[in-house]
Amino acid sequence: MGGSAILPALQASDANNNYSRISDLLIEDASYIRLQNISIGYTFPKKWINKAHLNNVRIYANIQNVYTWSKYKGMDPEVGAMYGDALMTGVDYGRYPSPRIYTFGLNVSF
Numbered sequence: 001m002g003g004s005a006i007l008p009a010l011q012a013s014d015a016n017n018n019y020s021r022i023s024d025l026l027i028e029d030a031s032y033i034r035l036q037n038i039s040i041g042y043t044f045p046k047k048w049i050n051k052a053h054l055n056n057v058r059i060y061a062n063i064q065n066v067y068t069w070s071k072y073k074g075m076d077p078e079v080g081a082m083y084g085d086a087l088m089t090g091v092d093y094g095r096y097p098s099p100r101i102y103t104f105g106l107n108v109s110f
Contacts, residue, residue: 030077030092032070038063056109064101 041060049057070077076097079090 028071028073030070030072030074030079030090032068032072032077034068034078035066036064038066054108054110056107058107060105060107062101062103064103065098066100068097 039060039062041058044057044059049055068077074092074094076095078095078098079092080095
């Protein structure tokens with residue numbers, strides 16, 4: 001009777017506890033490139049702000065977790081570790097991806 005080297009066997013019971021074991025059946029390439037942070041800011045020239053009796057004016061914007069390039073099919077290729085267990089590093093248990101964060105600001109010194 002032939003079997004398949006890439007598909008698990010169908011069976012009604014799990015005598016070998018295969019469902020809780022880690023298998024290389026679903027291993028995929030999780031390499032990625034991530035654009036983590038973009039910051040931009042502008043400090044207004046002194047001659048502009050002195051007319052308004054200000055010492056310093058700066059406007060800025062920051063974006064975190066901008067984009068990730070990967071062929072990984074999961075939610076985030078940076079899977080981390082299950083329950084902080086070092087032996088479970090690299091196993092994807094559905095870690096929620098890092099959120100994209102937008103920050104805008106204005107610094108004014110009188």
